[in-house]
Amino acid sequence: MSIFEYNGSAVVAMVGKNCFAIASDRRLGVQLQTIATDFQRISKIHDRVFIGLSGLATDVQTLYQRLVFRHKLYQLREERDMKPETFASLVSAILYEKRFGPYLCQPVIAGLGEDDKPFICTMDSIGAKELAKDFVVSGTASESLYGACEAMYKPDMEAEELFETISQALLSSVDRDCLSGWGGHVYVVTPTEIKERILKGRMD
Amino acid sequence: MECVFGLVGNGFAIVAADTSAVHSILVHKNNEDKIMLLDSHKLIAASGEPGDRVQFTEYVQKNVSLYQFRNGIPLTTAAAANFTRGELATALRKNPYSVNILMAGYDKEAGASLYYIDYIATLHKVDKGAFGYGSYFSLSTMDRHFRSDMSVEEAIELVDKCIIEIRSRLVIAPPNFVIKIVDKDGARTHAWRQSVQDVTTASV
Numbered sequence: 583m584s585i586f587e588y589n590g591s592a593v594v595a596m597v598g599k600n601c602f603a604i605a606s607d608r609r610l611g612v613q614l615q616t617i618a619t620d621f622q623r624i625s626k627i628h629d630r631v632f633i634g635l636s637g638l639a640t641d642v643q644t645l646y647q648r649l650v651f652r653h654k655l656y657q658l659r660e661e662r663d664m665k666p667e668t669f670a671s672l673v674s675a676i677l678y679e680k681r682f683g684p685y686l687c688q689p690v691i692a693g694l695g696e697d698d699k700p701f702i703c704t705m706d707s708i709g710a711k712e713l714a715k716d717f718v719v720s721g722t723a724s725e726s727l728y729g730a731c732e733a734m735y736k737p738d739m740e741a742e743e744l745f746e747t748i749s750q751a752l753l754s755s756v757d758r759d760c761l762s763g764w765g766g767h768v769y770v771v772t773p774t775e776i777k778e779r780i781l782k783g784r785m786d
Numbered sequence: 787m788e789c790v791f792g793l794v795g796n797g798f799a800i801v802a803a804d805t806s807a808v809h810s811i812l813v814h815k816n817n818e819d820k821i822m823l824l825d826s827h828k829l830i831a832a833s834g835e836p837g838d839r840v841q842f843t844e845y846v847q848k849n850v851s852l853y854q855f856r857n858g859i860p861l862t863t864a865a866a867a868n869f870t871r872g873e874l875a876t877a878l879r880k881n882p883y884s885v886n887i888l889m890a891g892y893d894k895e896a897g898a899s900l901y902y903i904d905y906i907a908t909l910h911k912v913d914k915g916a917f918g919y920g921s922y923f924s925l926s927t928m929d930r931h932f933r934s935d936m937s938v939e940e941a942i943e944l945v946d947k948c949i950i951e952i953r954s955r956l957v958i959a960p961p962n963f964v965i966k967i968v969d970k971d972g973a974r975t976h977a978w979r980q981s982v983q984d985v986t987t988a989s990v
Contacts, residue, residue, distance in 0.1 A: 589908070610910055615921065617902060618910050639908040644875050683879060 585686050586707075588613060590761030591636035592723035593623055594731060594752055595692040595702045597716055598744035601772040602700040604632050604692040605752045607723070608780075609764040610639060619764040619785070627653050628663040629776065630694040632769055633673070636721035637687035637707065645685050648676060666693025666701040670711060677709035684708050688720040698773040717751075723762045726755035745770045745779070753783040787958050788833040789920025790820065791948060792888045792900050793928055794913050796935040798969035799890035799898040800976070801831040802945050804920070804952075804960030816982055821966045824850050825860055828891040829966050829973045830870075833917050834905060835884040842883045846870050863891025867901035867909060874907035882906075886917040892968050923955055924948035938967070942976070949979055 590611045595604040610621035624634040625646050633649065635642040652672060656664055664672070670691045677685060684707045692702045704718035705711045712718065716735050719727035730751040739747060749768055756763040766781035787808065792801035807818040821831040822843045830846065832839045849869065854860045861869070867889045877883055887903040902908075902915040914928040927948045936944070945965055953959045961982040966975050 610908070612904065615925070617915070618912055621910060638906070639910075640875060640878065640904075640906045643871070643907070643909060 583613065586637050586688075587722050587761060589637075589639040590759075591623060591721040592719075592727060592752065592756050592759065592762040593634035593636045593690045593721050594717060594719045594727050594748060594755075595634065595690050595704075596731065596735060596744060596748045596751075597700045597702055597714075597737075599738040599740055600694075600698045600700065601741045601744060601770065602692045602694065602702060603741075603744045603748040603768060603770045604634050604690065605748050605766055605768040606634050606636070607721075607752070607756050607762040607764065608767055609762055611761060616764065622767070624767060624769060625650075626776075627669060628657075630771070631664065631666050631669050632692050632771065633669075634690040634692070634720075635687045636690070637685075641685040641687045645676070645687055645689075649673065652676070666691060666695050669693065670701075670703050670705075674705055674709035674711050677705065677707065681708055690718050690720050692771070694771060694773060721762060723755045723759035726758045727751065730755045741770050741772050741777070745777070749781050753781060757784050787920075787956065787960060788820070788918045789916075789924065789952055789956075789960060789963075790831045790833040790886070790888055790918060791916035791921065791924040791928070791945075792831060792890055792914070793932060793936075793941060793944065794890075794898050794900045795941040796937060797892075797898055798938060798941070798967055799829075799892065799900050800938075800941050800945060800965060800967050801829055801888055801890050801900075802949065802963050802965045803831045803833065805962045805964050805978075806960040807836065816960075816962050816984055819964055821964060822847060823973050824866060824889070824891075825854065826972045827860070827893070827968055828863055828866055828889065829968050831888045831890070831966075833886050838883045838885045842873075842885050843887075846873065862893045862896065863889065863899050863901065864896065864911075866891065867903060867911075871903055871907050871909040874903065874905070878907055888915050888917065890968050890973075892970055892973075894970075898969065919956055920948075920952045920959075923951040927951050946979070953981070
């Protein structure tokens, strides 16, 4: 079994009309055993940038702490929040620093950039950025997620419709993956508000 | 075959651990206390490589005391758990400790809490947790009977159910267990559950 599949995870982000949604599952497992059903994989960097980290949970926690630290330093020096594109470059650089002993995570970054234009990207565990205009996925359920998102996605959805789409895509994908699931955590971010919702799916 | 498990009740947290010190097929002693008092209101139940277990938990205990001497106030359970995770995470890619930890503590503001920290430094706050082969039995038993805000008597009943399950269903099950509790009055040994007693050795 791959070390990326040790804890189990599923993260997806989608672009809407001047908004974005980022969602993850809630299971923390140790291979076949479930330890917790309320694990947080998505973290807020600031009001307009979120990062979802899939992969090995210990590296998810370490990397999150390092990124918050770097962003706080940036805020002190620049007296402003980081743009999502800049943040993505920072994450990529931090991951590549450990090229020959990497953090075993695949981040999904979602944010609102200049003029409230939504930005999403994902990268592999050594920082290879993959920008997308529609959706990005990562985790043990990524193959199912690709299929579900491709089928359900359409451009320029409003916040409510985007929430429905990303939730259905997430739940149907994690139902086909034994290592992820136990509910979902969805953030829908518009220029004016952040809506956080917990989904109840198949609790197995 | 080391079994450690714990749960949170109404204003208290209970942890139980087996007390066998085993080397290959030989049982060196069966009254080895694997639950260490970190300070007056914290317990650390550890399982894993015996040398690492003792060295690492003592290291954490001394550092927690140092903080208290330097700053005049004790660490909160969350802070101690995060410190422990940090030490495990730093050592992970250099010379890793093979120790799994359940940290139970009581704070005036936060109440009773239990933290699951596995050997690769995954940290999660839980209501019930377990490590080892015994976890397959104790987690399921706790899932069935656990309710939030159990009284001490109910929790001890549940712990006993888990011990009975481990004793009857685990091949080479450890014969003896120690149960420790932490609440507003502090951390202390609650009971031993011994089915094999060695009268010739002294309790260390």
